[in-house]
Amino acid sequence: MIQYDKFTLENGLRVIVHEDHSTPMAAINILYDVGARDEEEKRTGFAHLFEHLMFGGSVNIPNYDAPLQRVGGENNAFTSNDITNYYITLPAVNLETGFWLESDRMLSLAFTPHSLEVQRQVVIEEFKQRYLNQPYGDVWLELRPAIFKKHPYKWATIGKEIKHIEEATLDEVKAFFKRFYHPGNAIMSVTGNVKPDQVKKLAEKWFGPIPPRVKEERNLPAEPPQTEMRVLELQRDVPVDTLYMAWRMGSRSSEDYIVADLLTDILSNGISSRFQQSLIRDKGLFSEVNAYITGDLDPGLFIISGKLMEGVSMETAEEAIRVELNRVIHHTVSLRELQKVKNKMESMRRFSDINILNKAMGLVFYELLGNVDLINTEVDKYLETSVQDLQHFAQKTLRDEQLTILYYRAGKA
Amino acid sequence: MIDRLQAPLSQKVDKITFIQPQEMRLKNGWPVFLIEGGTEELLRIEFSFFAGSRFQDKKLAASFTNKMLREGTANRSSENLAEALDFYGAFFQAEANKDMGSVTLYVLNKHLEHVLPMVADVIRNAIFPEKELEVLRNKSRQQFLINEKKVGALASKYFPTLIFGEDHPYGSQIGMADFEAINKNDLQTYFKRYYVPANGSVVVAGKIPATLPQLLDTHFGTFDFGVKPQVKKIPSPSVKKTDQKVITKEGAVQSALRVGKVLFSKDHPDFSGMQILNTILGGYFGSRLMSNLREDKGYTYGISSSISIMQKAGCFYIATEVGVDVVQPAMREIMLEIRRLKDEKVPDDELNLVRNYLMGHFLRSTDGPFAQADRFNGIHHYGLDDTFYQRFINTILNITPLQLQELANRHLDENSLSQLIVGKW
Numbered sequence: 063m064i065q066y067d068k069f070t071l072e073n074g075l076r077v078i079v080h081e082d083h084s085t086p087m088a089a090i091n092i093l094y095d096v097g098a099r100d101e102e103e104k105r106t107g108f109a110h111l112f113e114h115l116m117f118g119g120s121v122n123i124p125n126y127d128a129p130l131q132r133v134g135g136e137n138n139a140f141t142s143n144d145i146t147n148y149y150i151t152l153p154a155v156n157l158e159t160g161f162w163l164e165s166d167r168m169l170s171l172a173f174t175p176h177s178l179e180v181q182r183q184v185v186i187e188e189f190k191q192r193y194l195n196q197p198y199g200d201v202w203l204e205l206r207p208a209i210f211k212k213h214p215y216k217w218a219t220i221g222k223e224i225k226h227i228e229e230a231t232l233d234e235v236k237a238f239f240k241r242f243y244h245p246g247n248a249i250m251s252v253t254g255n256v257k258p259d260q261v262k263k264l265a266e267k268w269f270g271p272i273p274p275r276v277k278e279e280r281n282l283p284a285e286p287p288q289t290e291m292r293v294l295e296l297q298r299d300v301p302v303d304t305l306y307m308a309w310r311m312g313s314r315s316s317e318d319y320i321v322a323d324l325l326t327d328i329l330s331n332g333i334s335s336r337f338q339q340s341l342i343r344d345k346g347l348f349s350e351v352n353a354y355i356t357g358d359l360d361p362g363l364f365i366i367s368g369k370l371m372e373g374v375s376m377e378t379a380e381e382a383i384r385v386e387l388n389r390v391i392h393h394t395v396s397l398r399e400l401q402k403v404k405n406k407m408e409s410m411r412r413f414s415d416i417n418i419l420n421k422a423m424g425l426v427f428y429e430l431l432g433n434v435d436l437i438n439t440e441v442d443k444y445l446e447t448s449v450q451d452l453q454h455f456a457q458k459t460l461r462d463e464q465l466t467i468l469y470y471r472a473g474k475a
Numbered sequence: 476m477i478d479r480l481q482a483p484l485s486q487k488v489d490k491i492t493f494i495q496p497q498e499m500r501l502k503n504g505w506p507v508f509l510i511e512g513g514t515e516e517l518l519r520i521e522f523s524f525f526a527g528s529r530f531q532d533k534k535l536a537a538s539f540t541n542k543m544l545r546e547g548t549a550n551r552s553s554e555n556l557a558e559a560l561d562f563y564g565a566f567f568q569a570e571a572n573k574d575m576g577s578v579t580l581y582v583l584n585k586h587l588e589h590v591l592p593m594v595a596d597v598i599r600n601a602i603f604p605e606k607e608l609e610v611l612r613n614k615s616r617q618q619f620l621i622n623e624k625k626v627g628a629l630a631s632k633y634f635p636t637l638i639f640g641e642d643h644p645y646g647s648q649i650g651m652a653d654f655e656a657i658n659k660n661d662l663q664t665y666f667k668r669y670y671v672p673a674n675g676s677v678v679v680a681g682k683i684p685a686t687l688p689q690l691l692d693t694h695f696g697t698f699d700f701g702v703k704p705q706v707k708k709i710p711s712p713s714v715k716k717t718d719q720k721v722i723t724k725e726g727a728v729q730s731a732l733r734v735g736k737v738l739f740s741k742d743h744p745d746f747s748g749m750q751i752l753n754t755i756l757g758g759y760f761g762s763r764l765m766s767n768l769r770e771d772k773g774y775t776y777g778i779s780s781s782i783s784i785m786q787k788a789g790c791f792y793i794a795t796e797v798g799v800d801v802v803q804p805a806m807r808e809i810m811l812e813i814r815r816l817k818d819e820k821v822p823d824d825e826l827n828l829v830r831n832y833l834m835g836h837f838l839r840s841t842d843g844p845f846a847q848a849d850r851f852n853g854i855h856h857y858g859l860d861d862t863f864y865q866r867f868i869n870t871i872l873n874i875t876p877l878q879l880q881e882l883a884n885r886h887l888d889e890n891s892l893s894q895l896i897v898g899k900w
Contacts, residue, residue, distance in 0.1 A: 085842045097673050122479040127761045131826045133485040133836020136760075153838050154570060158483040165481055183773025187729070191776050191796050195729045197624040244870035291587075299726065333545070343610055347618040369617060402562045407636035408518075409564030409583055416515050416843055 064421055064437055068335070068429075074273040075433050078425045078434055079261045082252040082418055087388045087463050088154040091422035092164055093430060096242035097144040098221075099214040099282060101206040101463065107221020109262040110141040110228060111185050112238055116148065118177030120167035133159045140468065142217050145430065151419055155257035158264055162459045162460035163165035168248065171239060176312030178232055185227050189220050197300040201470060203239050209308055212287035213360060226455060227474050251425040256416040281396040292466040297473045302349070303322075303370040305379055306468040309362045313433055314357050320443050322355045322364055322456040327393055327403035327451070329353040329366075329386065334402070336386055337368075364459055390456045396448035407444050419436075484852065489872065494847045496678070499688060501696035503673035509687075510680040510846035510851065513517055515721070516584040517681050519845055522598060522673035523856070526576030526665070529644035531788070533661050534653040539611065540665040541571035543576060546607035548600040552575055553607050556593060565590045567597075571603050574786045576669065577611055584684050594692040598670060603662040603740035612654045619651060626724055626897045629730035634792060637720055637893050640713030645788055671701025676855070680848035711786040712737050717893040730802045730898025732879040734878045735792030736891050740822060741784060741857050745799070747870035748882045749782060749791070754829050755821055756780045756812060757793055761828070763812050764793065772808070774801045786857055791886075799899040800805055806894065816883035833871050837864075 066080045089283035101108045116139065117126045130137055135152030150160045193199040202218050221227055250269075252261045288310055312318030330337040330353040339350045351368030369380050414420045428436040496508035508511055528537040538865025545560075547553040560567050566581040578598060582590050622628035632648055677695070679687065717736065750758075757764035757780030764778045777853065778795035797805040840850040854863050 082514065084512065087842045126633055128828060130757060130833075131761050131832040132482075134488050134831050134838060136835070136839075148831075153835055154487040156486075159485055164485050169479075180770060180773045184769055184776055187774070187796075187798055188776040190798065195727060195796070196628060197621055201733050224604070240788070250874055273631050299624070301624060302617050302782035313543045315735070317698070329702070332561045334554065338557075339554060346613070347609070349614045371617075395842060398562070402558070406561055407564075409566070409581075412515055412517055412583060413566075413581055416517075416841075416845070430571045 063414065063426070064438075066425060066434065067362060068434060069262060071245060071270055071384050074277070075269050075272075075409040075427060076249045076263070077252040077261065077265050079256065079258045080251070080421055080425060081107040081258070082228055082421070083255050084439055085254055085418055087151055087418060088157050088160075088252065088256050089149065089151045089419045089422040090160045090164060091147065091149040091251045091419070091426050092168075093249045093426040094146045094148075094242060095247045095430060096146055097142050098217060098219040100242065101141050101214065101217075101282070103214070103217075104225075104226070105230065106217040107185070107219070107235065108226070108227050108230060108234070108238060109146055110221070111181065111237065112140050113141045113148075114181040114185055115177055116167055116170065118181060119172040119174065120163075121155055121172060123163060123166050123172040124172065125424055126163060126167065129159060130163055135160065135449070137184055138300070142216055145427075147426070149374065149419060149422065155251070157317070161264045164250075165272065168243060168245065168269065171467065173232060174235055175232060176314050178230070178235060182230065186195065186224055187423060189224055189227070190248060192373050193218075193220055197298075197441060198304060198470065200298075201306060201468070204294065204296060205306060205308065205468055206469070207467065208292055209310070209363065210285050212283040215280060215285070215360065215362070217357065229436060241278060245269060245278075246270050246274055246277040249426040249429050251420040251422045255427070257462065282360065284328060285435050286295065288464050288466075289290070291462040293470045294466065296468065298468070298471050299470045299474055302372075303374075303376060303472050304470040304471065305368050305370065305376060305383075307366045307380075308466050309364045309459050310464045311355065311362060311463070313361045315361050316361070318356065318459070319355070320373075321447055321451050322459070323409070324400065324403050324444065324447055325390065325452050325455060326355055326364070327406060328390070328399055331403065331406065336389075337467070340386060341368070341382055345382060346371055347379050351383070376471075380467070387456070391460060394453050397449060400449050400452070404444055404447075411441060435464065487831065488838050489833075491837050491841055491868065492581055493660075493861065495861075496618060501672075501692050503672060503696050503698055503700045505695060505698065505700065506620065506676040506782055507691060508676065508678045508851065509683055510678065510844050510848050511683050512847060513681050514684065518584060518587070518683065519579060519581050519680045519848065520594075521577055521579040521678045521848065521852075522650060522675065523577035523678070523852070524670050525574065525706075526573040526669035526674065527572050529573050529709065529785075530704070531665065531708065534647065534649055535657040536661050536665045537576055538571045539568045539608070539657055540603075540662045540670075541576045542611060543608060543662055544569055544597050544601045544666075544670075547602050547604045549602055550600060550734065551593070551803045552595055553604065559593055560590065564591050565592070569630070579897065582799050585688060587684070587687070591690055591694045594685045596666045598695075601666055603659050603666070606658055606724065608659060608662070609655055616651065616654050617650070619654070619659065621653045626727055626729060626731035629722060629806045630725075630733050630794070630895055631823070633720070633722065633897070634733040634735070634893075634895050635790065635820050635896055638717070639788075640791065644709060644710055645785055646712070648773075658810060670758045672698055673701040678848050678851060678855075680844035712788075717891060719894040719896070722895075722897045723899050723900075727799060727898035728885050729796045730896055730900070731794075731796045732802070732809070733792050733807060733895040734806075734892055736893060738782060738886065739790035740789050741859060741863065745882055745886065746786060748868045748878060749886060750867070751829060751833065751874055752779050752816060752879050752882050753782050753791065754833060755776060755825065756816060759829075760888055761833055764795075764809065764814070767808055767812060768795065768797070768805060773803075774798065774808075802898070802900055803898065806896075810889060813883075813887050813889065816887060817880065819880070823876065823880050824877070826876060830871050834868070837868065837871075838895065
């Protein structure tokens with residue numbers, strides 16, 4: 063049970079506090095409700111580029127990192143298709159330094175041309191390091207546009223192409239800040255060795271004076287239903303054939319999510335899972351094969367990907383996966399199997415709850431989902447899920463007309 | 476109006492409270508260290524043995540023995556073990572590095588009674604079945620081939636060999652043929668010799684139930700204590716001359732760079748000082764290498780310098796991946812930053828920032844029982860005691876710019892540094 067206090071400043075900033083006096087540290091997490099899905103199609107990769115710029119100095123503080131490091135703090139951030147998330151851990155006695163730094167960059171950035179030029183280069187190197195210079199690095203750059211035709215999930219967080227990052231201008235950066243970086247579009251959590259009164263005072267002092275702006279209604283094009291199976295073939299200079307299968311499914315808030323989460327665990331989480339036992343160990347068809355969900359805030363994906371053993375054909379590999387899927391479509395899983403993945407989920411959550419930063423990230427994310435209390439109650443939904451729920455989900459979701467399949471073949475590109 | 480130009484008052488972290496583990500011995504003599512703390516009813520139990528790769532006579536023996544422990548015992552099949560551990564939501568993690576081989580169990584206290592007998596069975600009676608060994612071989616071969624396509628992975632593989640030499644226990648590397656050569660008998664032999672109570676210890680961290688000592692004694696106190704294996708002395712690195720090695724990868728859009736040398740382990744008097752010097756150079760986000768190569772020039776997504784610490788040696792190295800068009804300028808800037816540490820004193824302001832940053836880092840190592848246990852392992856596995864951290868903290872708070880400059884001149888001579896480039900030069 064994670065106890066918390068929640069309040070909202072007059073300018074719309076929501077703040078959630080959780081006390082944990084077993085640690086000398088504190089964590090501050092600020093989530094901005096903006097991700098790659100909010101980008102213009104001609105300026106993809108912008109939300110992530112912007113995340114880099116948030117470290118390039120703010121209106122009153124030329125350097126973000128040094129003052130934090132000076133008080134023993136560390137920080138980082140990440141961008142997804144849905145959100146941009148910034149976090150700090152620091153000695154709790156120096157909590158106010160975090161408020162000072164975070165409030166100043168919410169107030170306004172410095173917007174220096176040098177920062178844009180450098181971070182543009184850094185992000186281009188990141189693009190190369192993670193997506194172009196890695197075997198299989200381009201899978202999602204290719205798969206996304208094959209699956210999504212209308213919804214902005216059709217591009218990856220890093221962006222569609224390097225050119226978009228090369229062409230970004232300072233005026234666009236300023237406009238992006240104005241649109242998305244303001245108190246009403248952010249959720250903040252503070253966890254660790256802190257007191258709610260202390261946090262409230264600091265929040266009012268540092269964030270209170272930031273002028274409110276109107277939160278924009280999000281109005282993204284819905285992805286139309288898929289009506290037939292799509293097949294994609296790629297050949298690259300990689301050592302091993304790899305198969306990707308992606309089915310459309312519901313969003314993070316839909317009833318699909320929890321059922322799918324449990325189903326993927328039954329299929330591939332741990333050595334006792336079905337894929338491990340059947341496809342890897344008994345049949346020797348794959349060296350690894352996993353089922354997972356994207357958990358996107360808009361309707362997302364149920365994915366299976368696997369690396370084939372040498373000499374195994376794509377057809378054989380795909381057929382074997384389909385045999386396993388038919389088992390969950392035509393039959394219920396055993397009660398013990400379901401209990402097993404529920405127990406694993408419970409255990410995973412308990413271990414994750416010992417970390418103040420995990421708790422800080424969880425609190426803001428559930429608040430964004432619409433109800434911070436889900437951090438404590440969502441587990442009940444897992445426990446209530448039945449073997450019939452799993453079967454219904456499998457029948458509804460794992461159908462060919464909702465499937466995109468990618469044969470990623472080894473060879474010369 | 477608040478003054479946003481001025482940083483709020485802050486406090487220096489100058490005192491850090493480490494939890495002293497409670498030491499006990501099981502009835503067979505197996506040493507156990509208990510670290511009490513945390514808010515949740517759960518435990519991490521780590522069984523560690525001096526069973527890392529430096530002890531092996533045949534390549535892969537250490538890592539494969541470790542990975543195969545959970546793949547079946549005389550009493551339970553691999554599948555049964557996996558299913559039962561999963562059913563109780565227990566996480567079983569096996570890890571082997573150059574020095575240690577360990578098995579770590581993460582478990583909710585309410586399932587302890589069910590899970591401990593299985594883990595005891597694994598550590599006592601592992602049988603290394605042929606079928607599961609073949610699965611591991613296949614998976615490892617594929618991973619090996621995939622890593623051959625990654626410039627970063629290739630650099631990490633070749634650099635230790637470049638500085639220690641192929642015949643040194645810290646410098647040897649795996650080839651494709653080794654996967655075929657390793658067999659069940661090798662693993663059984665390695666297991667019997669190294670995974671014995673006499674050759675290791677147990678560290679428990681979390682909310683420790685009163686019944687735990689009794690439970691541990693019941694399931695682990697009946698093992699044969701065994702004997703601590705005789706081990707060969709670690710030789711000096713065989714590489715005499717350092718140089719530059721280039722591994723060309725056609726089509727690479729980035730090159731991976733490594734620059735570094737063999738260094739000492741934690742027992743050397745210059746250890747703490749070198750950690751501080753390394754932090755200044757490339758050990759944190761605001762470091763000189765990051766500021767110069769990433770934040771000023773945009774050559775890379777990231778660059779770091781590290782001191783990887785083993786029980787009998789250390790390795791200082793700078794690691795980065797840079798665009799193929801800027802490899803030479805990047806290398807020049809790296810060498811320039813090393814030069815600056817030798818030629819100039821670190822400004823007080825920068826040094827004070829790093830002092831505070833490192834003290835924050837230390838404070839993090841007291842954040843919860845698992846962090847405390849990691850900290851304890853950091854001395855226990857090296858034959859050191861708590862005075863190591865006292866000295867370290869003392870050095871952080873008191874080292875002078877002159878002393879740092881002397882350290883740089885003593886240990887970072889450019890002629891002693893090897894360079895490795897994977898990609899294009």
